[in-house]
Amino acid sequence: DAKTTQPPSMDCAEGRAANLPCNHSTISGNEYVYWYRQIHSQGPQYIIHGLKNNETNEMASLIITEDRKSSTLILPHATLRDTAVYYCIVRGPNDYKLSFGAGTTVTVRA
């Protein structure tokens, strides 16, 4: 997705927090930041989304900067099962054609 920029890969130690950055400097005021992940050979899994405020659910936390030009997905205690490609996307309220960029390949190591 040309609207977002993510690092191609990152490693994380099991049990530690994983902080995944995403830049979306051209985001519009009504566009949401969504995160999905895709574990090998599985369908994409919704993680979390937000507009302006920070969000937290049972899977992760999403921190959005005040200017909304970047965000960070935080997996608080990474496990080996969190190894996956993580996609950050920006979508407007009426956008339904999702597209993923290259994402960040996260490898959690024991």
Place this chain on the structure above:
Amino acid sequence: GAGVSQSPSNKVTEKGKDVELRCDPISGHTALYWYRQSLGQGLEFLIYFQGNSAPDKSGLPSDRFSAERTGGSVSTLTIQRTQQEDSAVYLCASSSRGPDTQYFGPGTRLTVL
């Protein structure tokens, strides 16, 4: 609760044969989407159903591809006269209404020999 389910999980077919892929959305979800994902490629939108509205078929790559959604629930994606370039993972997603958060199924891996 139950998520989106798809069947079969894997399908191997010969070039020229027709295939049908099935999607059961999350109960109560009015919107249903089909995508495909080729090896090493991103998501490619195929079709979108929303309630009783006419579907958005703008992503279907050729007239060999068609989809229907019966009774506002189960959907079937049909590929006629399959070609090798149709080999991909076909993903179905549903959302509670319109362009809301989409939840994906596990996909059907189609291999055309």
